[in-house]
Amino acid sequence: MKKYLIIAPVALAFIACKPQNPEPNASMGTVDATTFIAVGNGYVQGYMNDALYRGGQESSVGNILAKQFSLINEVSYEQYLTAESSLGTNFNGDARLTMGYKTDCNNETSLSPVRASTSGDASILGGSVYSASSPVQNFGIANADISFFVSPTFGSTNGFVERIAEDPFNQSLKDQMNQMNPTSYLFALGESQILNYAMSGGDNGTTILPAINGAGGNDFESFSQSIISGLENSASSGVICTVPDVTDYPYFNVIPWNFLDIDSADAALLNQLYQPFNPEMNFVAGPNGFAIEDPNAPFNVRQIKEGEFITLSIPLDSVRCYGMGSISPIPQEYVLDSAEVATIKNAIADYNQTINNLAAQFDIAIADIHGIYASMLNGVLYNGVDTNAEFVTGGFFSLDGRNPTPKGNAFIANEILKAINQKYGAKIPYCDPGDYISVEFP
Amino acid sequence: MRSLLALILVISGFTYGQGYQVNLQGQVQQGMGSAGAALPNGASSLFYNPGASAFVDHNDVELGATAVFGNVLFTDANNGENWRTNSPVGTPFAAYGLFKPSDSSKLRLGIAVYTPFGSTVSYEDGWTGRFALTRLELMSIFTQPTVSFQITNNLSLGAGIVYSYGKVNLQRDLPISFANGDYSNVELSGTGHGFGFNTGIYYKPIDVLSLGLSYRSEISMSVDDGLATFNVPEALNENFPDGSFASALPLPQVVTFGVGVTPNEKLTVAFDANYVGWSAYDTLAFDYENNTESLDDTKSARSYKNAVAARLGAQYILNEAFQFRLGFSYAVTPVQDGYVTPETPDNNRLSYTAGFGYSFLDKFRVDASLLFTKLERTDTNLETNLRGTFKTIVFAPGLSLNYAF
Known part of the structure; x- marks a missing residue:
């Protein structure tokens, strides 16, 4: 009984003791958003x-x-x-x-x-x-x-x-x-x-x-x-x-410009393939810029540079398995030069x-x-x-x-x-x- | 794709009191602002100052508990939205037994079981800080066998070994959506334990004055084999494997200096000053057994600083049956700007307390106390950028039964 007498007023006081929400402070100013x-x-x-x-x-x-x-x-x-x-x-x-x-x-x-x-x-x-x-x-x-x-x-x-x-x-x-x-x-x-x-x-x-x-x-x-x-x-x-x-x-940006990651044998192969046409192209072991089409490059082909982009619309399987970007250059429509x-x-x-x-x-x-x-x-x-x-x-x-x-x-x-x-x-x-x-x- | 999922898990710390300390270990002291290092207040002195226990001149048993009603309101500074806690009522308890081996003995043997740290805080569903915390349950039980000895008739020493056992359960949402739009979440639960000690000196140079000095050591509660449970979309189960984690939470050392003044038989005034070694809580780290590219070990800065608290209380003995108590305390927060978290929305706090005792049947006494505190803290957390104001009101009534024989 004593316990009850103590707890009851305490519980009441407690309910009154929750922190109060601050006054809302929102207004539309001079904006009329009716329509x-x-x-x-x-x-x-x-x-x-x-x-x-x-x-x-x-x-x-x-x-x-x-x-x-x-x-x-x-x-x-x-x-x-x-x-x-x-x-x-x-x-x-x-x-x-x-x-x-x-x-x-x-x-x-x-x-x-x-x-x-x-x-x-x-x-x-x-x-x-x-x-x-x-x-x-x-x-x-x-x-x-x-x-x-x-x-x-x-x-x-x-x-x-x-x-x-x-x-x-x-x-x-x-x-x-x-x-x-x-x-x-x-x-x-x-x-x-x-x-x-x-x-x-x-x-x-x-x-x-x-x-x-x-x-x-x-x-x-x-x-x-x-x-x-x-x-x-x-x-x-x-x-x-x-x-x-x-x-x-x-x-x-999902496909980085230098996402062509190859070993030295593949690099040598690509150099053999491209350098007779565009001697500036140079593939090395590790990450390389993809081969891209560019009408202004010798024989319309060069490597993509940093600051140029490949679009997400590129057919990824062609890149993975069919040599797009390596043995065949990426068509211009997938490249921002x-x-x-x-x-x-x-x-x-x-x-x-x-x-x-x-x-x-x-x-x-x-x-x-x-x-x-x-x-x-x-x-x-x-x-x-x-x-x-x-x-x-x-x-x-x-x-x-x-x-x-x-x-x-x-x-x-x-x-x-x-x-x-x-x-x-x-x-x-x-x-x-x-x-x-x-x-x-x- | 997996490498793209480098979501860093940062998990946070704890609740009420000063920092996560709960100063609710004896109803008599609670009524007096939780001061009592210089008073041989029965068996509960085993906590407040084991040195003073030797001057308790009888066998004493005390059982008590407190109901902690804590309410937090968070107002998001970004948009003024308000969110509340719906924490369950905390129930810290204390049980003490203090025994005098023989009538003339200057030795006292005691056992104390109490809960100085921990509570549960949970926030309402969908609250804006849910990626920092949705619920934290922290419970610790200290068991302290103690010896106290009167060296002279006005000086005594006491010491106890503390074994602590604790449980922690922490939940939060992860910003990864299921296909139905629900967020993922993680639950970290574990048990830990640690050892420490509690020791003190009591000195009563003259009848009207007593002094006390106590030292409670730091205890590092280590969780060695906690369980991390991730509720994430199936496709990401490999990224967030359920498994073991290790962590530790320091329960800080406390030095207390107390003064007791008894100008007459009816009035006792007590003053305590605490110095709490909160700087031990510098970092909260979680070490996951199974790290993945998405799940790294985490280290979150807490950067608590050492802090003081002052407590003042008085007891007036009305007659053989009734005693009345009043007190207040001021605790400086250990939480620095930039480190306020939903677990510990702490600030400097002024607490008011009151209490009374009722003695009956010669050997029994019932003590009741009430604590009230209100605080507010506005901060932008450096780790989460959680920005806003926490308003907290804590209301803690307690009751104990004492048997002296």
């Missing part, structure tokens, strides 16, 4: 693991931003989610990439990115799913050229454009956005202009749209001005994103200069997405987890080696929120990247 529109490429769309699929869409940068806005004022955000069970699809109809087991030409089985199925979810590219009662707010389209957004005809050439377009053949996405009278927007185009060129090895007739002064107004600045000025008609806040250095993506790298680097600098000018012209926030990607080269330590640009294990890039994971998108969204908070006197809470996954393992 928020996100325009951009892969990370805005939530395209990842080389596919559009539900899990990626749910952690699109557009959706993460809308979620954070909703912590203050509930806003709706429509992005036309694919089916829960969908395998997703890329532009060619392939299913999403996932970690699985792959057996190579040497009959070695290893854990590797593989397609989740032999074919993707064709229904995703099966036409417009536009609904007038809930118009789409996510205008992110991976690898889409900026011209797709200003011209009314591109719904016929790109299934992802067609999917979200109200009238794919007669109305531009730009006009579709404007008729919604957006109150705030994210503009994150530009990356695809440069990435598409880089992914094709700078070949196959691809060029990079000039940043400014293009013939007939065909340049990044003019297209951007056309889109942004439309949004500005109704929006009171906006944020624009800089373009990352795409040559840092795993897509161009130093001139192409320079073109890319210059374009990134020009685009980012233009993006800075656009931010000033329209007096909108500018998010240093270039900086966020760059910080991933050394890694970012956040509440016990290091996230970096390493392929598969780094956590930032998805298995396609170019689009971020959900966790990567969380870091990007936070950088955008930082820019919005600074520009518009807002205190929108940042998301916790730990709540977003990276690569999933079987």
